[in-house]
Amino acid sequence: MIPIDDRDGFIWMDGTLHPWRAVSIHVLTHGMHYGGCVFEGERAYDGRVFKLREHTKRLFRSADLLGMQVPYTMDEIDAATAETLAANKLTDAYIRPVIWRGSKKMGLAPDPADIRVAIACWSWGKYLQPKDGPGTGLSLKTSRWRRMDPQSFPVEAKAAGVYAVGILAQAEAAQAGFDDALMLDLQGNVAEATVANLFAVFDGVLKTPKPGGFLNGITRQTVIALARDKGITVEECVMTPAEFVKADEMFLTGTAAEIESIGRIDDHKIPLGPMTKQLQEAYSALVRRKG
Numbered sequence: 001m002i003p004i005d006d007r008d009g010f011i012w013m014d015g016t017l018h019p020w021r022a023v024s025i026h027v028l029t030h031g032m033h034y035g036g037c038v039f040e041g042e043r044a045y046d047g048r049v050f051k052l053r054e055h056t057k058r059l060f061r062s063a064d065l066l067g068m069q070v071p072y073t074m075d076e077i078d079a080a081t082a083e084t085l086a087a088n089k090l091t092d093a094y095i096r097p098v099i100w101r102g103s104k105k106m107g108l109a110p111d112p113a114d115i116r117v118a119i120a121c122w123s124w125g126k127y128l129q130p131k132d133g134p135g136t137g138l139s140l141k142t143s144r145w146r147r148m149d150p151q152s153f154p155v156e157a158k159a160a161g162v163y164a165v166g167i168l169a170q171a172e173a174a175q176a177g178f179d180d181a182l183m184l185d186l187q188g189n190v191a192e193a194t195v196a197n198l199f200a201v202f203d204g205v206l207k208t209p210k211p212g213g214f215l216n217g218i219t220r221q222t223v224i225a226l227a228r229d230k231g232i233t234v235e236e237c238v239m240t241p242a243e244f245v246k247a248d249e250m251f252l253t254g255t256a257a258e259i260e261s262i263g264r265i266d267d268h269k270i271p272l273g274p275m276t277k278q279l280q281e282a283y284s285a286l287v288r289r290k291g
């Protein structure tokens with residue numbers, strides 16, 4: 001695998017494109033020391049970024065929740081995204097805009113004007129693939145690490161600091177031979193996976209944990225709308241892990257992961273089913289739709 005910092009191409013940073021290997025930041029960067037950093041994960045299909053404005057809005061909202069004022073408009077960020085894709089000659093790509101506090105000042109009280117912005121993009125295949133082989137579904141291990149309480153942090157911010165918990169949960173799951181982690185909230189109810197939201201089918205009804213303690217993904221919202229369009233009943237509800245594993249089928253959703261079946265939670269096997277397939281097909285058609 002080519003290291004992510006040693007590639008050809010261009011990265012947009014602070015207003016202009018730079019050669020990929022030439023972008024660097026100071027070791028005393030505030031965003032790195034204290035987590036003053038928010039980002040997005042987007043995908044372009046056939047030259048069009050799926051739901052670009054929704055992602056840009058969430059990026060600005062995340063920045064705002066962390067008290068960072070973005071020194072660009074949303075239109076400028078959208079234009080910079082298109083410019084970066086074009087410079088890298090990519091039509092199908094994963095896109096990573098990131099906003100962070102720079103290195104002008106140390107200590108928790110930052111220089112409010114020191115806000116840096118970058119956008120990178122690269123070809124990235126499926127984020128999660130079943131270790132047990134294609135067609136088996138992902139395996140998830142219930143993590144001992146819980147999602148943060150909304151009273152401890154604005155959980156709707158896609159903030160780098162939140163991922164410190166995801167890294168622990170992912171590593172714990174991987175060490176036990178699983179593909180990813182099932183994360184619970186502080187009350188012990190089902191929340192999400194490490195970078196994706198969860199859905200489960202019960203007697204033809206599609207259920208998904210009610211957001212409040214985790215990121216309400218753009219893919220999640222898209223899938224809810226697609227399902228309702230198809231006449232499927234969707235319920236956002238509180239689910240205990242014991243209720244959840246009794247599902248007839250189960251899948252996760254995310255921009256990087258797209259829609260992926262779940263075949264096992266801890267020792268519980270989950271059958272792969274038709275609703276997942278139906279929604280996968282509808283999602284693939286939607287993201288590639290022109291116009």
Ligand code: PMP
Binds near residue numbers: 219
């Ligand atoms: N939860 C977390 C923690 C995530 O990082 C992501 C990926 N952004 C998601 C859920 C899914 O969000 P989306 O569908 O907007 O990519």
